[in-house]
Amino acid sequence: MLFRQEVLEGIAGGRIDRVFRVWAEPRVRAGSTQRTRAGIIVIDSVTAVTPEEITEDDALRSGFKDRAALLTALSKSTKEGGYHRVMLHLGGPDPRTELAANADLTEQELADLKAALDAIDNRGQRVPWTREVLRLIEEHPGLRALGLAEHLGRDRLPFKADVRRLKALGLTESLETGYRLSPRGKVLMAYLRSLTE
Template sequence: MLFRREVLEGIAGGRIDRVFRVWAEPRVRAGSTQRTWAGIIVVDSVTPVTPEEITEEDAVRSGFEDRAALLTALSKSTKQGGYHRVMLHLGGPDPRSELAANTDLTDRELADLTTALDTVDARSRRGPWTRRILRLIEEHPGLRAQDLAERLDRDKLPFKADVRRLKALGLTESLETGYRLSPRGEALMTYLRSSPE
């Protein structure tokens, strides 16, 4: 599921505990989780609802001013299907966020990260790419994934998959638009610049 920034802020702050979606079939199920910049979102339940079953409380607890505003937003969806109420909560921080914030890296940890990048590059069918993408993100924080991918003559979706691999190492962070290096990523790039390739 995609979440607007204000919705994630509301979930993180405890003001929002449900969202509504138009789906032919539910895209998530109770117990599933999703990583976001705000933390791990946990789905508590997914229930099909009719417009009549949507309450004022539903509207307020999903970030809308009132029921009419929520129903208007749902009616504008271009997706086919029925309405679904998704109850959810913040399960805790994304472990990758804690990893990404760590800049107190030993020389051994920096060397291990470098080895991890080398391993990813060695397994790539198109040759080394990890440092190139890290440099690109460092030089263009907040640039759209499509624009970053075009600078490397890449398609957007495979490019985004590569960025997710770097994020799993704690080296990048997703922004509302584009990416930036995490503090950990910045520490690694400083280390790489001071070390012979």
């Protein structure tokens, strides 16, 4: 599920504990989790509801000023299907966020990260790409994935999948638009440059 920034802030602050979606079939299930910029969101329940079952409290607890505003927003959905109430809560920080913030790396940790990048590059079917993507993000923080991919003559979706692999190592961070190197990623890039000087 996609969440607007103000909804994520509301979930993180405890003001929002439910969202509504128009789905032919539920896209999430109770007990599942989703990584977001706010942290790990836990899905508590998913219930099909009629418009009559949506209450004023539902509207307030989903970030709308009133029931009418929520129903108006749902009616404007271009998706086909019924209304679903998704109860959720913030389960905690995304471990990748904590990892990305850790810039106090030992020589061994830096060597291990270099080895991880080497392993990714060596397993690939194409030329090594990890350092090139990190360098591009370092030089163009906040640039959309499409723009970054175009710099490399690549398609957007495979490029985004590559960035997710780097994010899993704690080296990049997603912004509202585009990406940037994390503190951990900046330290690694300085280390990699020192090896070639």
